[in-house]
Amino acid sequence: MASALQIDRLLVIGVGLIGGSVALALKAAGVVREIVGAGRSVENLEKAVQLGVVDRFTQNFAEEVSTSTVILISTPVLSTDAIIRKIADEDYHNALITDAGSVKGGIVESAERYLSADYRGFVAAHPIAGREHSGVTAASADLYQGKRTIVTPSRQSGPRAIEFVKQFWCATGARVSEMDAATHDELVSASSHLPHLVAFGLVNYIANHARGKECFDLAAAGFYDFTRIASSDPTMWRDISLANAAAVTRELRGYIANLESIAEKISNGEGDSLKEVMDIAKVSRDFYLDRWMK
Amino acid sequence: MASALQIDRLLVIGVGLIGGSVALALKAAGVVREIVGAGRSVENLEKAVQLGVVDRFTQNFAEEVSTSTVILISTPVLSTDAIIRKIADEDYHNALITDAGSVKGGIVESAERYLSADYRGFVAAHPIAGREHSGVTAASADLYQGKRTIVTPSRQSGPRAIEFVKQFWCATGARVSEMDAATHDELVSASSHLPHLVAFGLVNYIANHARGKECFDLAAAGFYDFTRIASSDPTMWRDISLANAAAVTRELRGYIANLESIAEKISNGEGDSLKEVMDIAKVSRDFYLDRWMK
Numbered sequence: 001m002a003s004a005l006q007i008d009r010l011l012v013i014g015v016g017l018i019g020g021s022v023a024l025a026l027k028a029a030g031v032v033r034e035i036v037g038a039g040r041s042v043e044n045l046e047k048a049v050q051l052g053v054v055d056r057f058t059q060n061f062a063e064e065v066s067t068s069t070v071i072l073i074s075t076p077v078l079s080t081d082a083i084i085r086k087i088a089d090e091d092y093h094n095a096l097i098t099d100a101g102s103v104k105g106g107i108v109e110s111a112e113r114y115l116s117a118d119y120r121g122f123v124a125a126h127p128i129a130g131r132e133h134s135g136v137t138a139a140s141a142d143l144y145q146g147k148r149t150i151v152t153p154s155r156q157s158g159p160r161a162i163e164f165v166k167q168f169w170c171a172t173g174a175r176v177s178e179m180d181a182a183t184h185d186e187l188v189s190a191s192s193h194l195p196h197l198v199a200f201g202l203v204n205y206i207a208n209h210a211r212g213k214e215c216f217d218l219a220a221a222g223f224y225d226f227t228r229i230a231s232s233d234p235t236m237w238r239d240i241s242l243a244n245a246a247a248v249t250r251e252l253r254g255y256i257a258n259l260e261s262i263a264e265k266i267s268n269g270e271g272d273s274l275k276e277v278m279d280i281a282k283v284s285r286d287f288y289l290d291r292w293m294k
Numbered sequence: 295m296a297s298a299l300q301i302d303r304l305l306v307i308g309v310g311l312i313g314g315s316v317a318l319a320l321k322a323a324g325v326v327r328e329i330v331g332a333g334r335s336v337e338n339l340e341k342a343v344q345l346g347v348v349d350r351f352t353q354n355f356a357e358e359v360s361t362s363t364v365i366l367i368s369t370p371v372l373s374t375d376a377i378i379r380k381i382a383d384e385d386y387h388n389a390l391i392t393d394a395g396s397v398k399g400g401i402v403e404s405a406e407r408y409l410s411a412d413y414r415g416f417v418a419a420h421p422i423a424g425r426e427h428s429g430v431t432a433a434s435a436d437l438y439q440g441k442r443t444i445v446t447p448s449r450q451s452g453p454r455a456i457e458f459v460k461q462f463w464c465a466t467g468a469r470v471s472e473m474d475a476a477t478h479d480e481l482v483s484a485s486s487h488l489p490h491l492v493a494f495g496l497v498n499y500i501a502n503h504a505r506g507k508e509c510f511d512l513a514a515a516g517f518y519d520f521t522r523i524a525s526s527d528p529t530m531w532r533d534i535s536l537a538n539a540a541a542v543t544r545e546l547r548g549y550i551a552n553l554e555s556i557a558e559k560i561s562n563g564e565g566d567s568l569k570e571v572m573d574i575a576k577v578s579r580d581f582y583l584d585r586w587m588k
Contacts, residue, residue, distance in 0.1 A: 191513045200572045201549065202489060203575035204574050204575040211481060216578070218486070220422045220423060220486065222424065222522070222523045224583055229519075231583075245560050254499060256554060262491055262494075262546065281493070281494040281496075281497035284510070289525075
């Protein structure tokens with residue numbers, strides 16, 4: 001069925017790493033006739049045309065809504081509410097709307113707030129992939145190849161829209177599955193948002209350390225791998241953290257308690273119990289890495 | 295001068311990733327006539343001979359002390375005290391002693407406690423490299439190539455011994471510099487020990503999470519890169535944490551305070567101040583990564 005996917009016009013609102021990579025992947029798959037990029041920065045949009053990521057661009061996406069087959073919202077998550085409100089002022093009923101945000105609860109609420117109750121074309125999604133470089137110049141057709149994408153159907157997602165949006169994400173090369181928005185947000189707060197905050201926090205801590213410069217000079221390859229995700233886009237991650245604030249702070253506090261217990265064990269010289277923490281970590285990671293690599 | 299280095303017999307106490315990689319590097323450099331491996335596990339030592347890491351082995355290193363040119367202690371750091379005490383019972387005066395531990399204060403104290411006050415052949419060292427796989431099968435001749443090694447001279451380090459031990463580590467391919475043991479232990483507690491504990495703690499936290507299995511299933515490539523160091527050897531890292539307990543717990547607590555402030559900002563919706571934390575992290579990492587790559 002995926003081969004049947006045909007999109008006449010795709011409107012990509014926010015042409016950065018995420019939206020740009022979706023555009024490139026769908027072009028490579030040959031499933032879209034025209035891609036229109038929308039955003040605020042003319043410079044970035046011109047770059048997107050130059051790079052062949054989009055066919056043309058607009059700074060006023062509203063005027064493209066009524067003639068688009070699919071609208072992809074791929075901006076930092078705190079800006080999606082205003083975008084959906086603006087879409088709602090246009091004739092959007094012939095378009096399918098999806099997004100690529102890392103938090104799903106907020107955008108589902110925005111859709112229910114602004115889009116009509118009988119609209120069945122909204123299917124939120126989260127492609128789980130990224131890299132530490134941001135912007136359209138970092139976009140690539142294979143960013144989602146083999147990676148997971150979660151679609152989170154809601155009341156405004158009709159069966160045909162769900163099927164179409166799944167095919168849309170399949171065409172980027174992703175492995176697509178379904179989950180409700182609340183479950184999604186709870187799980188990614190631990191599996192993705194927490195690690196990013198832990199990494200941002202660690203590098204920030206060293207940067208503010210009295211001997212930070214010497215510490216960075218001594219850091220080995222492990223440190224740079226470990227902190228790769230701390231080079232992710234700060235605006236994107238600020239938005240994700242605030243959009244998923246309740247779950248993220250709960251996970252942060254759970255993790256802080258875990259670190260405190262490690263500090264206690266070290267401070268009390270409880271070697272066996274400290275080693276057990278490390279054993280559980282190593283065994284779990286090796287086990288899941290093994291599965292994940294398959 | 296490095297080319298002048300000639301070692302008649304190298305005794306490697308602890309033939310795992312670290313000691314095995316030193317042995318392979320020195321063999322490749324052609325600077326050692328014979329390498330004797332010492333350890334507890336016959337199976338591991340036989341494997342080391344099979345792999346060409348050592349020429350022969352002993353389970354009783356004491357009988358090799360008097361005829362060794364250089365003794366390298368490369369065991370988990372909490373076992374080094376007993377090893378130095380045992381070396382001190384033998385005729386070690388013609389041998390140079392160095393080590394490869396990640397904490398230097400303890401071994402310098404052990405040397406001062408057990409080796410004679412007029413001995414000038416002890417020069418502690420820390421080759422800053424590792425990988426998540428452990429054991430002699432993970433050893434490789436290029437583990438230290440281009441990496442930093444810190445030597446931490448102490449009262450029992452004579453000028454000739456310092457020069458010789460520097461050449462020894464240079465011959466592994468490392469870039470060698472000097473630091474006092476206390477400064478070393480303080481800096482690595484932040485640049486290396488803290489990140490390892492943060493990673494072990496994070497994976498342990500997810501493993502113990504009510505929805506841990508689902509979280510691991512959702513984790514992306516970033517998570518596995520981020521937690522690579524949580525697959526390091528638990529015994530080695532338990533020992534390092536306990537041997538550097540004061541500095542490590544101080545850094546852990548400093549970092550916990552940093553995470554708590556991040557949780558506060560998220561909880562209070564302080565977006566600007568949260569983004570500033572992330573900006574500082576990103577800018578610092580990108581700056582130092584750039585320098586480090588050169």
